[in-house]
Amino acid sequence: MSGRCVLVDAGMGNLHSAEKAFRRMAPEGSEIVVTGDPDAVRRADRLVLPGDGAFRWCMGRLGASGLREAVEEVARERPFLGICVGMQMMARRGFEHGETPGLGWIAGEVRRIDAGGRPVPHMGWNDLSVLRPHPVLEGIGSGAHAYFVHGWQMEMLDEGQLLATADYGGPVTAVVAEGNRLGTQFHPEKSQEAGLRLIANFLRWDP
Template structure:
């Protein structure tokens, strides 16, 4: 069972619909016992970092998330990926979950349309089981105005949008993040979601 954490700031139904399409059992939940008993966890996110982090804190799930992320596959999507980092500077400095080293800040390269919205090619920087079976011409769908700043050890894939935009990150163990929306990224996104679920088998 895959638990999609429903803390009030997520694109939860599109993620669940994609998992349903793939034939994987999933549940939308904020129940601690269901999160602990799940085989893998997904943290979606849409909106602003400080508001989402406040919702997570208010939900009482932060400690459970940090504990479970050390034990089973954990995937943050879009804002959910950004929440994995140590902090963000969106509107104000705000502490994150600190599951991946680095921080989040605004895309500031001149001449770019913000938000960054649309299809971009994935460029791979190192192996990750999340990216198994993908070729050299894979495109995924982004919608965001802020990006991660992280070291090479935690970066698995990126896209070029004025500069290198981290697209897939992780801690090298159980935690993964995708800045793009795999549930909106066609066959490539479905492959990524399938790879994630298979890591829990």
């Protein structure tokens, strides 16, 4: 049972499509809440942090909104999902517009994609390569389609935290996890079958 799933609204993008997808996949009796209130975030049974924009700006928004402390408190023990820049913020640091410390949960650094001559940002549908099993990836195998929009990616320092990649002029980090925290570079709310399956799995995940 999902309980109370909170989507964090720190002003880092339009959450309408994410809210709609999570409501669609939520188990009966569960609650989906979109909020920028730190006290409401602390009452979450599971937490989702979406993000759109530059790494430095998003980290600044999380701090300036008063939400960072609440997010870190919940994510110590309860299921956490970071989406797009929300995943990147889980890294140790990012280099977009200068070096900026991240949340430090994943041993990685966010750097500009080296796409081998392909257009950047990496935008559109791409196939996942699943490297290791995880409950949130149940039913999602290599070849599943996911929707990406990003010009920067998390370069992993600990391959054991890397669950899936996509190919865009070389491997691009697509899914990371450590303990009760998981992140996706792609947008599950825009990734149709695979994305909805991932959301449903997350809402039932009991790490």
